[in-house]
Amino acid sequence: MSEQQTQTKRRPPQAERYDPRAIEAKWQQRWEADRLYETSDDDPRPKWYALTMLPYTSGDLHIGHWYAMAPSDTAARYKRMTGYNVLFPMGFDAFGLPAENAAIKNQTHPAEWTFANVERMRGQLKMMGAMFDWRREVVTASPDYYKWTQWWFLKLLEHDLAYKKKASVWWCPNDQTVLANEQVVDGRCERCDTPVAKRDLEQWFFRITNYADELLDFSKMQWPEQIQAMQRNWIGRSEGAELRFGLDVPGVATSEVRVFTTRPDTVYGVTFFVLAPEHPLVEEITTPDRRDAVRAYVDAARRETEIERMSTEREKTGVFTGAYVTNPFNGKQVPVWTADYVLATYGTGAVMGVPAHDQRDFDFAKEYGLDIIPVFDHPDYGGGELTQAFGHGGSMINSGLFDGTPDAEAIPAVVKYAEQQGFGRGTVNYRLRDWGISRQRMWGAPIPIIYCETHGVVPVPERDLPVLLPEDAEFRPTGESPLTYHEGFLNTTCPIGGEPARRETDTLDTFVCSSWYQLRYIDPQNDERPFSRDLARKWLPVDQYSGGSEHAVMHLLYTRFFTKAARDMGMVEFDEPFTRLFNQGQILGPDGQRMSKSRGNVIAPDSQIDRWGADTFRAYLMFLGPWDEGGPYDPSGISGAYRWLNRVWNVVLGGIETTSAGGAQETRALRRWTHKTIKKVTEDISHFRFNTMIAALMEYTNYLTRLREAGAGADATAWSEALESLVLIIAPTVPHIAEELWQRMGKPYSVHTQRWPSFDASLAAADEVEVPVQVNGKVRDRLMLPLDAPEADARDQALASEHVRQYVEGKEIARVVYVPNRLINIVVR
RNA sequence: GCCGAAGUGGCGGAAUGGCAGACGCGACGGUCUCAAAAACCGUUGGCCGGCAACGGUCAUGUGGGUUCGACUCCCACCUUCGGCACCA
Secondary structure, eight states: OOOOOOOOSSSOOOSSOOOHHHHHHHHHHHHHHTTTTOOOTTOSSOEEEEEEOOOBOOSSOOHHHHHHHHHHHHHHHHHHHTTOEEEOOOEEBOOSHHHHHHHHHHTSOHHHHHHHHHHHHHHHHHTTTOOOOGGGOEETTSHHHHHHHHHHHHHHHHTTOEEEEEEEEEEETTTTEEEOGGGEETTEETTTOOBOEEEEEEEEEEOGGGGHHHHTOOTTSBOOHHHHHHHHHHHOEEEEEEEEEEEOOTTOOOOEEEEEESOGGGGGGOOEEEEOTTOHHHHHHOOGGGHHHHHHHHHHHTTSOHHHHHOSSSOOOOEEEEEEEEOTTTOOEEEEEEOTTSOTTSTTSEEEEOTTTOHHHHHHHHHHTOOOOOOBOOTTOOSSOOSSOOOSOSBBOSOGGGTTOBHHHHHHHHHHHHHHHTSEEEEEEESOOOEEOEESOSSSOBOOEEEETTTEEEEOOGGGOOOOOOTTOOOOTTOOOGGGGOHHHHEEEOTTTOOEEEEOOOEEOHHHHTTSHHHHTTSTTOSSSSSOHHHHHHHOSEEEEEEEGGGTTHHHHHHHHHHHHHHHTTSOSOSOSEEEEEEEOOEEOTTSSBOOGGGTOOOOOHHHHHHHOHHHHHHHHHHSSOTTTOEEOOGGGHHHHHHHHHHHHHHHHSOOOEETTOOHHHHHHHHHHHHHHHHHHHHHHHTTOHHHHHHHHHHHHHHHHHHHHHTOOEEHHHHHHHHHHHHHHHTTTSHHHHHHHHHHTTOOSOGGGSOOOOOOHHHHSOSEEEEEEEETTEEEEEEEEETTOOHHHHHHHHHHOHHHHHHHTTSOEEEEEEETTTEEEEEEO
16 A cells, blocks of 8 residues: 555545554554453443354354454444443354364374464454454363363253263274264265265263254244244154054064154055164064165165255165064054165154155155055045055045044044054154264363263263363374273273273264353353353343354254253253344355365455455455345455545545535535434444445445535534544444544544434435336336325326326326325326 | 255346345546556446437346236246254
8 A cells, every 4th residue: 555645636635544554453452452342240231242153263264254253243333332231252162073184184182273273363353353352252172161061961961961872973994983974975984985884873962852842932032034944844843643563573572663654644555664774673573585685775775874865856765674564553464664765863763654645655665566555535536546645635545444534634533543542642753853962083072971880871070070181192094083092081980989980982062062152251260160140140141143054053953952951950041042143144265155164165364454454354245245145255346345445534534614504405415414324324234234234334425525525615513413423333344444533533532432323314304205107117207206295296297297198198097006205107098 | 855045237236016226346438647556537237219418128047927016925947055963
């Protein structure tokens, strides 16, 4: 940037040019020295807890982080200016797979990589000029944080919300290690290219399904409809019945198989039965002659992803096990198959095959020549061979004593009968599964459990927390967790009897860490408890949460679950963690996809910040488009935001010839612009419509610039009102330049502690409006009409117009539509 | 495949039942300059007519529908993005 001064004929010389680099660093230091953004717990103003999702410590702060945080900061600053005591904390989500990958690659401890990233990212975050209260920072991988994450695990275990069961994970047979979904590429290990398959391990789970029904209730929050819809569908509540089919296989102890169905009324149409390949009974009931085929099929299924298996497009496959089950309703024996379209994780892992009334079952029956028996005389069904499955409609047929029961009564009738006869019961099933939290990895909070030969599974006593990660972890290139071969970590003594014992080597899913961090920010130094109950009462729930839409389901459901569990354990007194939610869209990388380190498409903003300054970059990101929609990152437009700030700088500092009594007309116009803009900006900023807010600010700046350059003079009071308002309403968006201008205007420090300006709606309103006149929907003329002109006047003026007359002449006027201040439409025939 | 969203000038977008293209980028022309950059001013959806002011007409992913009027509401389809439970 040149320090050279511009001298033009038209414009007065500027004392100094806008130099963001000088003013941004200066004010950041001043704010920090003055503790301007430290939030007190004792402030008498009403509280406002604004929270933005904490970043993962992936390396450098990228555009995606700026896109998430700069607008949140603007919203928080606005809230502060409207009279709230605003808490806006920041921290780091610091456990996880990428740190381990870096550790293996660099032969270092993951802590080294992680904490170096924390340092760097904190510095980069500070350049944004956000109002984060850094005294409250939390880092989930630091022992004084994960101590409490472990404490939460113990509490959930104590209240029977944690348990152990077998569940499948990807397993690389060559590296002898568990793989994350991300590490499986086209069915192979990303490290060694060996084909991988699922394998069952004992793992810890949280009983989130206990709260399935309550999690469907959004009445206590203001969340976007689409997020509610996604969570509702994810939870997937289905009413139906669990029915018991008889099993009589020699040498098999079990005498029944339970199946969940949403259509118990079609039970007489069952012609086959399917178990998921992972179902424990498959191996047991398979007859010797079918064993090889079944095993081969099950092995193949273990190599497939759930997404592949859920596709309704692929050809149905399956194998017959050789066994039969008995339909309790009609005593009919039907063959038991295993097929990959049945998932072990949904319902009971079994499906009763009713090909006439379920399309997937229909496809399967067609593929393998199984019987198809319709049990409803659906109005679309003519009686011949079925070409597709039929849903609801008609009344029951081929169903014994139920024949003739109409569709609407069928389900309750069959369920009632099943309950009377002991064939099953009406029940509700959820797609939601319990939350698996065990990770066979080193860089996470160790699960605080000890295994003792004598006492079994023993929770680590609270006084022994945290269970620390070893500092001398040695990573083998296989990716196996070092905890499994670290003798110092592994060997311990039983807290009950003192016998030699071994520690759990699995660590907690990182989503556990981020399920309660909003509670730690309010009391981050507390070493007695995870948080103070009094402070929780004061600050929570979070008033406004924001973050990427990629977290619409998992993180946001997990943390809601934690809150409800905490309430039931008597730790907090509210039901939901986040009263209001805003999900910003994705800022897309050059490949058109979400920016993330693992995709390798991140762009660092540093060079742009260096060139244009943080204010310009913040304004540019907010101007790009609607925040909830995201969009492609293209730096070519940044100069527009920079030019705008230059115009703001010049118009505020440039001076104008003022008079104490400017023309009444001009003064009125100036005040109208000022109040109209305050109104628009207030409305937009409070609804996160930052792009149109900035457009309005640009228009206002352009207007003031024209006014100033016209040299016509302006009313002194109205002009100072205009400039003062401008600086105040840009302050949340571009905090540094606003502070600098505020000071140069001779106003008291700080602009950020000023009151947001109010607007006078009557001053903001125009007294005349241009109204288009349409004939049959096409604009033919425009009229200047007084505000809220009566219909008769508008109609007369419209019909008097020369342009309109051409199109109306000689035709019959069928109707005149008049929308005051919007339009007149003359409908002719 | 399933769930959620989005498709509008050369580009980002505005308008959510009432003037399509606000605001900005880019491009083009100009001022300043030896020159360039920066800055500033002006023009800028397509087509047709006109020297021109201007007028006409088409146009919001595709096809249909509702309405005096549809970017906006409804139905079907296409494409792209986010998520799909161990990336976070």
